[in-house]
Each structure stands twice: as C-alpha cells, then as structure tokens.
Amino acid sequence: MMELKVDLGERSYPIYLGEGLLQEASAYFDKHGISKRSPILIVTDDSVAGYHLQPVKDGLQAGGYNVHSFVVPSGESSKSLHMLERIVTASLEAGLDRKSAIVALGGGVVGDLAGFAAASFMRGIAFIQMPTTILAHDSSVGGKVAVNHPLAKNIIGAFHQPEMVLYDVSTLSTLPKRDISAGFSEMIKHGLIWDAEFTSWLEENRERLLALDPQALQYGLYQGCRVKSLVVSEDERENGLRAILNLGHTIGHALEAVAGYNELLHGEAISIGMVGSARLAMKLGYSEEIYTVTKRVLQDFGLPVRLPEHYDTAQIMNAMMHDKKFKEGTMTFVIPTEIGRVEIRSDVRREWVEEVVEQLKREA
Amino acid sequence: MMELKVDLGERSYPIYLGEGLLQEASAYFDKHGISKRSPILIVTDDSVAGYHLQPVKDGLQAGGYNVHSFVVPSGESSKSLHMLERIVTASLEAGLDRKSAIVALGGGVVGDLAGFAAASFMRGIAFIQMPTTILAHDSSVGGKVAVNHPLAKNIIGAFHQPEMVLYDVSTLSTLPKRDISAGFSEMIKHGLIWDAEFTSWLEENRERLLALDPQALQYGLYQGCRVKSLVVSEDERENGLRAILNLGHTIGHALEAVAGYNELLHGEAISIGMVGSARLAMKLGYSEEIYTVTKRVLQDFGLPVRLPEHYDTAQIMNAMMHDKKFKEGTMTFVIPTEIGRVEIRSDVRREWVEEVVEQLKREA
Missing domain, CATH: 3.40.50.1970 (Rossmann fold)
Structure with missing residues (x-):
C-alpha cells in the first residue's frame, strides 16, 4: 500500500x-x-x-x-x-x-x-x-x-x-480496453507538464501498465496523483497555476463539443489536444522533440493522435471561441516548453490554431 | 449611512x-x-x-x-x-x-x-x-x-x-404590514440572545420602528446585523456557538411544518417559539421575568405569542422529533437564562416540551 x-x-x-x-x-x-x-x-x-x-x-x-x-x-x-x-x-x-x-x-x-x-x-x-x-x-x-x-x-x-x-x-x-487506454491520457499529461522522468518511466513501462500489472499501476497512479496534488496544493481555488492542468484541454474540449455522442472519450480528445499543443509549441519556436515525444508516448498507449478528417475546422474553432476568449486575434494556451514543463501563453495566434487543427487531420 | x-x-x-x-x-x-x-x-x-x-x-x-x-x-x-x-x-x-x-x-x-x-x-x-x-x-x-x-x-x-x-x-x-411585524421577530431574537440593552431599545422605539422611521430602522438593523455577525464570526461553519441563533426555532420550525401554507410566517412561528423557550426556561428554574419580557416585546411588535388551538400537540411533537434527536427522553434547546443571554441545554425533558406546547395554546 x-x-x-x-x-x-x-x-x-x-x-x-x-x-x-x-x-x-x-x-x-x-x-x-x-x-x-x-x-x-x-x-x-x-x-x-x-x-x-x-x-x-x-x-x-x-x-x-x-x-x-x-x-x-x-x-x-x-x-x-x-x-x-x-x-x-x-x-x-x-x-x-x-x-x-x-x-x-x-x-x-x-x-x-x-x-x-x-x-x-x-x-x-x-x-x-x-x-x-x-x-x-x-x-x-x-x-x-x-x-x-x-x-x-x-x-x-x-x-x-x-x-x-x-x-x-x-x-x-x-475496465474495458478502450477505457484503459483513455485512462492513461491524464497520467501522461501529468508527466508532460511536470516530470520528465515520470514521462520516461511511462514509456518504459507501458506494457506492464496496459496489462494492468498492479505494482506498475500503483506506482503510475501514485505519480499522477502526486503531480496533480502538488499543483492543486499551490492553487486550490484555480486562480493561477492550476491552469497548467489544462494542457491539451482547450482543443480537447472543442473536439468533445463537436463530436457525436461517445465518438471520443475525454482521454482520447485530450490526447489529440496534447499533440496540438506540441504543434503550437513549434509555432512558438520550441523544439520539435517535444512534439515527437508527446506523440510517441500517446501512440504507445494506444491513444489517438490524429483527428478524423470529417471534423469541421470551423466548428472546432467556434467551440474554442466559446470556451476561451480571443483577445485581438490571440488566445491563451498551455504550451509545452520542454518535456516536463509548460507555460501559459496568451500570444497564440488564431491562424496558428487553425493551421494546427488542419495538421491534426494529417498526422501519421 | x-x-x-x-x-x-x-x-x-x-x-x-x-x-x-x-x-x-x-x-x-x-x-x-x-x-x-x-x-x-x-x-x-x-x-x-x-x-x-x-x-x-x-x-x-x-x-x-x-x-x-x-x-x-x-x-x-x-x-x-x-x-x-x-x-x-x-x-x-x-x-x-x-x-x-x-x-x-x-x-x-x-x-x-x-x-x-x-x-x-x-x-x-x-x-x-x-x-x-x-x-x-x-x-x-x-x-x-x-x-x-x-x-x-x-x-x-x-x-x-x-x-x-x-x-x-x-x-x-x-412591505405589507404583516411582513413588517414578522420582520422584527429575528431582530428581537438578536436582542434576547445577546444584548439586553438593545432589547430595551427595541421596546422603547417600537412605534418609530413599526412606522418604519428610517433612522430607527437603520439603527435597529445595524444592531441586529451586529449581533448576528459577532456570532457568525466565531463560528462560520456552524459547529458550536452559532446554534444560539436558533432561539425559538425548534418549536418554530415544528409549527411551520404542521401549519397550512401561509398560515404562519417564519417570524410569527419563531415568535411563538421564543415564548415557548422562555416557558421552558422557567421549567429549568430560571426567572419568570425572562418570560414576561419576551412575551411583552413580541406582543408590542404585533407578533403572535399564542398558538391557535387547532394545532395538534402530537403532530408538533412529531415534527420536533424529526428536526432534533431525542436522547433518552430529553432534547436540546436554546434556553434564555436572562435577557441578553442564552444557553444550549440538552436536558430538556420531553414532557416539559409537551406541556409548554399546551400552555402556548392558552397564552393570554
């Protein structure tokens, strides 16, 4: 225990x-x-x-x-x-x-x-x-x-x-298999925003985790909870730091909003959203490696990293506008600046977001 | 202001x-x-x-x-x-x-x-x-x-x-006249539980208050809010002291529960309840003066102090049991021990409460 x-x-x-x-x-x-x-x-x-x-x-x-x-x-x-x-x-x-x-x-x-x-x-x-x-x-x-x-x-x-x-x-x-994969999505997010070592551990132990090995699960859940609790301890009422927990969620929520019922699980939507955030990081000049690693880890856990083509970009953009407020053509996003570290950036240009949504449909 | x-x-x-x-x-x-x-x-x-x-x-x-x-x-x-x-x-x-x-x-x-x-x-x-x-x-x-x-x-x-x-x-x-009188009920309660001087002031200024004289009202509301805020400051989450604010409310709530719709306003029900609490105080050996003053102030403000006879005592007792838990034949009540002071007593015998409810029907 x-x-x-x-x-x-x-x-x-x-x-x-x-x-x-x-x-x-x-x-x-x-x-x-x-x-x-x-x-x-x-x-x-x-x-x-x-x-x-x-x-x-x-x-x-x-x-x-x-x-x-x-x-x-x-x-x-x-x-x-x-x-x-x-x-x-x-x-x-x-x-x-x-x-x-x-x-x-x-x-x-x-x-x-x-x-x-x-x-x-x-x-x-x-x-x-x-x-x-x-x-x-x-x-x-x-x-x-x-x-x-x-x-x-x-x-x-x-x-x-x-x-x-x-x-x-x-x-x-x-748990059904699809829920197992989707369940790891927030755990991976906790690695990506806070802990590079935990991210590596997740990659190395993905087989044990997906097979629900109790020891591996216990450790993974412990680390996921630990990251979340460190963030929440500093910002219980969600006034600042807690926003970093939203990595992948701005795009993810928009996808959930436009998706049909049960088409995307929450974990799947934010998986695609995290790939999107890594792509936005590249637009802001950060290393392509962040993108490569993010995508690889998620894929390894059986999570989707590509947006099905039938999703309408305009609809997704609209849903995001509903969620977040544009300020003169820019939006606020949680952006990974290296593995295990993120920043809140409010200078993300609307056209970049649109381009990234399009790119997500072409992800390999 | x-x-x-x-x-x-x-x-x-x-x-x-x-x-x-x-x-x-x-x-x-x-x-x-x-x-x-x-x-x-x-x-x-x-x-x-x-x-x-x-x-x-x-x-x-x-x-x-x-x-x-x-x-x-x-x-x-x-x-x-x-x-x-x-x-x-x-x-x-x-x-x-x-x-x-x-x-x-x-x-x-x-x-x-x-x-x-x-x-x-x-x-x-x-x-x-x-x-x-x-x-x-x-x-x-x-x-x-x-x-x-x-x-x-x-x-x-x-x-x-x-x-x-x-x-x-x-x-x-x-405000309609009936609501004006009923409104003063909690204000009088704030005097009775905490501030003898304010209780006297209420008696002396009842005409100005009932005529809604702005200066008198402002002062009365200020003092009522002051008492309440002193109590609440010490016990924001209602773990202890705040219970004294329930003077008259155990009987009052029971009356509201058994009364027909709009038959008794909340202020009216707790007015009768406060007279009941003063009667219980007498059973516990406290001065009759508490009872005399309580009843007089409430009456002066046009509030009811007598329970209409058609109220069924058994039903009222039942409603109280629902509200509060009896412990081996006794119940917890807020009891006035002098004007401006109350105590939480958990040794109030069920038969006293029953007697008091009957007495309330015969109040002059």
Missing part, C-alpha cells in the same frame, strides 16, 4: 493506493473517525455496482457501519441536478445527518456527482472517494465536483475536498 | 445601511472592484421587481455595468433546484463568467436562491445582497444559502459569503 498526502492545510487528505483496499474499507473508515451512528450513503453506477457494491457494503456493515446505497445509470447524463435531487431524497430517506458521509464508488461521473451531493447536502458533509477507473486518479485529487447543465458541462458545482481517497487498483481489472 | 464589517478573515465583508443606497449601487460596485467587463445578473422576485428592479438596473448601467436580470415568482416555492437550473440558464445566456457577480435583490427567499446560484455557478462567483425586507437582515449575515427539497427545507446549499450587503432602508416602505 502507498499513501500520498494532498496538502491543503486544514483540508488535507490522504490517498491510499493498493490492492484489495475496498475489502478493508472499514479499517480505513475507523482510522478517519467516520461516524458509526450516522448512516453512510454509497453512490455508484450500474456498471460498477455489479462488481463492487455488495462486497464494499458487506465489509463496512461487518465493521459496524450503517450503510445505504444509491445506484445511478452509468454515463455522463447522470451528472444532472435531477440526479442530485434523487441522491438527496435517498439521503433523507436513509436518515443522513451532518456527521454522515457520502461515498463515491466509481469513476469520474460518480465522483463528480456524489461529491457535489456531499458538498451541498446540509451545506456540506464528509465525502469519501473510491475510484474504480484509471482516469479517476485525476478527478480524485483537487476537490472539483459538479453536475452538468443542458447548456454546459460542470457548470454547477463546488470545491469540496474528500476525507480520503481509497484507490483499490484491483478494481481496474474490470 | 452606517457600515458594519462582518469579520470572517479573508471572507470578511461590509454591510452598508442607509437611505437611497440602491440608487448609488454603482458607486459601491466600483468601490468593491466588481468587473465592468463581465455581465452581472440580478435575481429578484415578481413582487420586488415592480418597485426596484428598473431603478437598480438603470443606475448600474449608467455606471458602465453590463446588467441582466431574472425574475422568479415570489414565495418559498421558488427555492428549488428547478429554479436554480433556470438561473444558471439565464447566467449562461447572459454570458456570465468567473469574474461576474450575481445580485440578490429581495428578501430571504431571493437571497437564499441567488446566493446558492452564486455559490455553485462555475463553482462559485461573487455574490452581492440587496435586501428589501426587515427579516432579510438576518439571512444577509452568515453566508448560509440554500434551496429546498420536497422533503426538507434548506437541505441543499452552501456557505457562501457575499462581497457586500447593500441595505437600503427606503425599500422597506413597500
């Missing part, structure tokens, strides 16, 4: 990483003084529930916890105010009070939704994360929780730090 | 109290560095809008602000997730961003709803309160914002402190 502390003053919390942690959940709850008198609500989705809900419930109940659960349909559409209302109904019916905890057992969607429920139920109760995807290593650090609005993603939310994150790497074996 | 600082460290903010402040809103916005580049959304209700929305909009626009508005139906039913979603729609359509502010122009319902919208839109943007009721002096201090769930009031919310409170006492002249 590895432990990583996310350092946020009074709101600091640990991430426990290891095999079989879900079976031992009750011991971790004890350690953190979670109340046995107040009911606990586990929120999960219908694809995770079948594998993990009953064992987690059984373990906690055996430890003396009063456990209830609420299962949402899997998928982004559960991140809604409607589902929040239903979780609050379940919380009231189960008798949750101010000493209760809400537990997110699942990936990013469940974490965001259950986290916002914990942030707002009775104006904030304890929140515990049990991620079951690789991608969730990213969302489990930083306390950003939210639901979607029909007109915008993640627009209604809060900053609400968990009491702890219990990351059981054994759960990852049930 | 009087100014009161609510002391909450980094989240401190001023309350400006005076006549005609809404007309000068733009100067106050300037003083607080509210962005003129980012749109502002004013949330108000349809009974306040007719009097004050256009003048406030005109003033802010003349000052160079980009102002939008959203009008909700007046009344508690607007404090819903559905209305929150509609405010977010309006915010997105108006192009609000992270530097934008949401303004609550109205009473407690508008403050709670718009405040929660500001707390959760983009995970929290600036919030400005412009209270237009007497009762709102209470909710404008402390940062508690929330919407209701069909099964429970104020159960989905946040702590979100405003940038400033602009309290224009001239707006109070448009």
Whole structure:
C-alpha cells in the first residue's frame, strides 16, 4: 500500500493506493473517525455496482457501519441536478445527518456527482472517494465536483475536498480496453507538464501498465496523483497555476463539443489536444522533440493522435471561441516548453490554431 | 449611512445601511472592484421587481455595468433546484463568467436562491445582497444559502459569503404590514440572545420602528446585523456557538411544518417559539421575568405569542422529533437564562416540551 498526502492545510487528505483496499474499507473508515451512528450513503453506477457494491457494503456493515446505497445509470447524463435531487431524497430517506458521509464508488461521473451531493447536502458533509477507473486518479485529487447543465458541462458545482481517497487498483481489472487506454491520457499529461522522468518511466513501462500489472499501476497512479496534488496544493481555488492542468484541454474540449455522442472519450480528445499543443509549441519556436515525444508516448498507449478528417475546422474553432476568449486575434494556451514543463501563453495566434487543427487531420 | 464589517478573515465583508443606497449601487460596485467587463445578473422576485428592479438596473448601467436580470415568482416555492437550473440558464445566456457577480435583490427567499446560484455557478462567483425586507437582515449575515427539497427545507446549499450587503432602508416602505411585524421577530431574537440593552431599545422605539422611521430602522438593523455577525464570526461553519441563533426555532420550525401554507410566517412561528423557550426556561428554574419580557416585546411588535388551538400537540411533537434527536427522553434547546443571554441545554425533558406546547395554546 502507498499513501500520498494532498496538502491543503486544514483540508488535507490522504490517498491510499493498493490492492484489495475496498475489502478493508472499514479499517480505513475507523482510522478517519467516520461516524458509526450516522448512516453512510454509497453512490455508484450500474456498471460498477455489479462488481463492487455488495462486497464494499458487506465489509463496512461487518465493521459496524450503517450503510445505504444509491445506484445511478452509468454515463455522463447522470451528472444532472435531477440526479442530485434523487441522491438527496435517498439521503433523507436513509436518515443522513451532518456527521454522515457520502461515498463515491466509481469513476469520474460518480465522483463528480456524489461529491457535489456531499458538498451541498446540509451545506456540506464528509465525502469519501473510491475510484474504480484509471482516469479517476485525476478527478480524485483537487476537490472539483459538479453536475452538468443542458447548456454546459460542470457548470454547477463546488470545491469540496474528500476525507480520503481509497484507490483499490484491483478494481481496474474490470475496465474495458478502450477505457484503459483513455485512462492513461491524464497520467501522461501529468508527466508532460511536470516530470520528465515520470514521462520516461511511462514509456518504459507501458506494457506492464496496459496489462494492468498492479505494482506498475500503483506506482503510475501514485505519480499522477502526486503531480496533480502538488499543483492543486499551490492553487486550490484555480486562480493561477492550476491552469497548467489544462494542457491539451482547450482543443480537447472543442473536439468533445463537436463530436457525436461517445465518438471520443475525454482521454482520447485530450490526447489529440496534447499533440496540438506540441504543434503550437513549434509555432512558438520550441523544439520539435517535444512534439515527437508527446506523440510517441500517446501512440504507445494506444491513444489517438490524429483527428478524423470529417471534423469541421470551423466548428472546432467556434467551440474554442466559446470556451476561451480571443483577445485581438490571440488566445491563451498551455504550451509545452520542454518535456516536463509548460507555460501559459496568451500570444497564440488564431491562424496558428487553425493551421494546427488542419495538421491534426494529417498526422501519421 | 452606517457600515458594519462582518469579520470572517479573508471572507470578511461590509454591510452598508442607509437611505437611497440602491440608487448609488454603482458607486459601491466600483468601490468593491466588481468587473465592468463581465455581465452581472440580478435575481429578484415578481413582487420586488415592480418597485426596484428598473431603478437598480438603470443606475448600474449608467455606471458602465453590463446588467441582466431574472425574475422568479415570489414565495418559498421558488427555492428549488428547478429554479436554480433556470438561473444558471439565464447566467449562461447572459454570458456570465468567473469574474461576474450575481445580485440578490429581495428578501430571504431571493437571497437564499441567488446566493446558492452564486455559490455553485462555475463553482462559485461573487455574490452581492440587496435586501428589501426587515427579516432579510438576518439571512444577509452568515453566508448560509440554500434551496429546498420536497422533503426538507434548506437541505441543499452552501456557505457562501457575499462581497457586500447593500441595505437600503427606503425599500422597506413597500412591505405589507404583516411582513413588517414578522420582520422584527429575528431582530428581537438578536436582542434576547445577546444584548439586553438593545432589547430595551427595541421596546422603547417600537412605534418609530413599526412606522418604519428610517433612522430607527437603520439603527435597529445595524444592531441586529451586529449581533448576528459577532456570532457568525466565531463560528462560520456552524459547529458550536452559532446554534444560539436558533432561539425559538425548534418549536418554530415544528409549527411551520404542521401549519397550512401561509398560515404562519417564519417570524410569527419563531415568535411563538421564543415564548415557548422562555416557558421552558422557567421549567429549568430560571426567572419568570425572562418570560414576561419576551412575551411583552413580541406582543408590542404585533407578533403572535399564542398558538391557535387547532394545532395538534402530537403532530408538533412529531415534527420536533424529526428536526432534533431525542436522547433518552430529553432534547436540546436554546434556553434564555436572562435577557441578553442564552444557553444550549440538552436536558430538556420531553414532557416539559409537551406541556409548554399546551400552555402556548392558552397564552393570554
């Protein structure tokens, strides 16, 4: 078992990483003084529930916890105010009070939704994360929780730090192959923005990682979480530094916005976006090597680096304008300046972005 | 103009109290560095809008602000997730961003709803309160914002402190008489829990206050806000001291729960509740004078001190059990121990509470 502390003053919390942690959940709850008198609500989705809900419930109940659960349909559409209302109904019916905890057992969607429920139920109760995807290593650090609005993603939310994150790497074996690759996208991003050595380690260990070797996974998730937590510790409320976490996300979000439903996973969209950022770095005079390495690592992990040709450049540009504000023909981007280092540049010219989107369609 | 600082460290903010402040809103916005580049959304209700929305909009626009508005139906039913979603729609359509502010122009319902919208839109943007009721002096201090769930009031919310409170006492002249009396209920409570001198001042100045004399109102609101802010400064997240603000609220909430729609205003329910607390104080051996004064002040302000006989005691007891937990036959109450001082007592016997509810029906 590895432990990583996310350092946020009074709101600091640990991430426990290891095999079989879900079976031992009750011991971790004890350690953190979670109340046995107040009911606990586990929120999960219908694809995770079948594998993990009953064992987690059984373990906690055996430890003396009063456990209830609420299962949402899997998928982004559960991140809604409607589902929040239903979780609050379940919380009231189960008798949750101010000493209760809400537990997110699942990936990013469940974490965001259950986290916002914990942030707002009775104006904030304890929140515990049990991620079951690789991608969730990213969302489990930083306390950003939210639901979607029909007109915008993640627009209604809060900053609400968990009491702890219990990351059981054994759960990852049930992930579909495409989700595994996509899950590594944010992990690679954490290497690219902060840690050249970790980037090399990822390249060297890609086979073990893709085969879900528990030791390799544990180390990779630890390092990914570590980078994220260093950035978040310095900028909890997203006023400055935290923006570097958006490497690949400006283009990535635009691709997600114009893509059809389920055409691109988030990890896939930002993979293409990171290649785009490396191309923009070249326009700004940085070394081609950044581009070569970025593309190679992503490809090695089975991630897409090319934009399918049917994507319309004008539409993508439009979606970006919606996301970011142009200032007299320039936009702000996170630009890699070497492997393991990025800068926020607000002098990226609109025509470069347009050229790069076109180039992305011709990537080998 | 009087100014009161609510002391909450980094989240401190001023309350400006005076006549005609809404007309000068733009100067106050300037003083607080509210962005003129980012749109502002004013949330108000349809009974306040007719009097004050256009003048406030005109003033802010003349000052160079980009102002939008959203009008909700007046009344508690607007404090819903559905209305929150509609405010977010309006915010997105108006192009609000992270530097934008949401303004609550109205009473407690508008403050709670718009405040929660500001707390959760983009995970929290600036919030400005412009209270237009007497009762709102209470909710404008402390940062508690929330919407209701069909099964429970104020159960989905946040702590979100405003940038400033602009309290224009001239707006109070448009209040219906019943709301005026009910509005003084929390002000009297602030005297009873913290400040005997202020309680005497309220008694002596009741005629000026009920006639809405601007000078008297300004002073009374200032003192009410001052007491609340002293309590809140010591206990922002409601872990201890803040509970004293619940004087009269345990019985009051139960009455509201069993009353028919609009049968009892919140201020009226807690007026009866405060008389009940004074009666409980007598059971605990405290002076009858507390009871005499409490009842006299409330009556002087035209507030009810007697429970109409058709209220069912068993139902009220049930509603209280829902609100608070009985521990082996005792409950926790805020008990006045002298005028200007209260204690949290958890040794209040259930049968005393029952007797007091019966007594309340026979109050002279």
